[in-house]
Amino acid sequence: MDYKSAGVDIEAGYRSVELIKQYVDKTRRPEVLGGLGGFSGAFSMKSIQKMKNPVLLSGTDGVGTKIKVALLMDRHDTIGIDCVAMCVNDVACAGGEPLFFLDYIACGKNKPEKIAQIVKGVAEGCKEAGCALIGGETAEHPGMMPEDEYDLAGFVAGAADEEEIIDGRDIVPGDVLIGLASSGVHSNGFSLIRKVFPMKAENLNRYYDGLGASLGETLLTPTKIYVKALKKLKESGIRVKGCSHITGGGFYENIPRMLPEGVLAKIRKASYPVPPIFDMIRSEGGIAEEVMYNTYNMGLGMVLAVSREEADRTVQVLKEADEPAYIVGEATGGDRKEVILC
Secondary structure (H helix, E strand, C coil): CCCCCCCCCHHHHHHHHHHHHHHHHCCCCCCEECCCCCCCCEECCHHHCCCCCEEEEEEEEECCCHHHHHHHHCCCCCHHHHHHHHHHHHHHCCCCEEEEEEEEEEECCCCHHHHHHHHHHHHHHHHHHCCEEEEEEEEECECCECCCCEEEEEEEEEEEEHHHCCCCCCCCCCCEEEEEECCCCCCCCHHHHHHHCCCCHHHHCCEECCCCEEHHHHHCCCCCCCHHHHHHHHHCCCCCCEEEECCCCHHHHHHHHHCCCCEEEEECHHHCCCCHHHHHHHHHHCCCHHHHHCCCCCCEEEEEEECHHHHHHHHHHHHHCCCCEEEEEEEEECCCCCEEEC
């Protein structure tokens, strides 16, 4: 008896590493020390030494049950982008620059070509976010997971100068809320989606005129990465007072997280276009509007708070950076931190 007969193929692990090196190399930053394959990833801190008071920021997240759709579609080259996006967007909305990323893949059986496709997506996400993929782990779990299944999670480290951290403390009534368009469902609420739509390949492959794509392609559209958009605002001298990444919990949970005490947010639902997939989910599932806004991003992947004087310029700078953005509401006085949809 050997390890392979017990369900763990070491040779497949070696093969996976060789296949993913080409993708990892494309994410390399000057600060990366050494190559892939060491026991740890090394990253020089020279890039943050120019900061007055450097602060390290970190984030970790997964993709959730969106992976079920990828498995049914047998398409694994974009799910890694979702994993990166969920992590780097959290760092970016705190005013940080993502520096390096690590991934963790747990699978029932290591199939090198599939693992390579997953990591290809991770690398593409890292390139888009400007951070280096410096390491990771692929773990076979025979007997714990079906052979064809996997789970994916990631971790990002970033940095920001302390005086440039975005924490919402300076948001005041009268400030304007700017919404940044999402690319679709992103990576939240898929447990509900899998109850709404029959999770069968023929249904996912069906083309819908209203979507302009198949249902599966629409659902697998990668989560948008907002790192460059926020960096552009910073370079333009615009002060973002608060930033909310609209993930699990939708509007009702995430927007209040950026508000100080005594301030509430008013969002006008008709102020921006809602992608048709959300109306399809609502109508097919008979889901109440409040539940939709409490589960999904409803077309806004991020909501920013800026002063009224900078609102129009914020939208203009974002649009010049090919980032659709809309004035969607304002901050007002209130007894508690909450969001009101009108």
